[in-house]
Amino acid sequence: MTKTREIQDIYHEWEQLHPGHDLDMRVVAQWAIATGKWEPPQYDPLKACARELSRAARAEYYTDPQGREVRRKQSYVYTEDSGQKRWRFADIITGTPEKIQMSLQHRRRSALGDIIQLNLDRRSYNDNNPYGAEIQMSFNFDEDLEELEHPTEYPDAPEEG
Structure with missing residues (x-):
């Protein structure tokens, strides 16, 4: 078990x-x-410290030159000579394209996995809930992503000119 x-x-x-x-x-x-x-569980200080460091690295954001809040540290998987997989963090400013792509692809696959499970859960609820409820949901995020490109703050008065 x-x-x-x-x-x-x-x-x-x-x-x-x-x-x-x-x-x-x-x-x-x-x-x-x-x-x-x-x-x-038995306390392993090395493991506990590494976990806290990783959590802090995932929570570190910075404002890029275009004004976007982005994750500063990008995690990616690497394989040690022993065959054991481990996580490393590359800085988004200095990380190589290969490492940043590995990080982004992993996060994309993870997000897709979450969406697949969300849809399975939704469909199961719709098919089996005792209320006869039908929860509808769109999985097309294009409009959401486009909306994020628009400003969130607007001037109080029209621009002169």
Whole structure:
């Protein structure tokens, strides 16, 4: 059994004990710890520090010369000589096109995966919900992306001239 499956079993058990309640993961966590269903993993300072550094790198933005807020550090996967895959971060200003393309392609595939799952979840809900509800959703983001190109601040008075 995978670690994820073990964790899912914990909240499934909580759901059985509390039917009709939505999951509040802090409440479930308190119960899981109090009942010994979950124990904290052994602390690895190197892993913890690397995780915090990675989180901070993903959260670093800067304003480019065109005024856009963009991620400064772009993560990409590389393979060590041992065959183990690891993440590295390239600076968007100095990173090579190959590294930045790897990062952007990975993020694009990740976004597509999220959209595919969103659509499956939507279709399943539409087919199976007891309310007969039909949730419609467009997955064409062209208009959304175009709208982001428009200004968000406008002058208070017309320009003179």
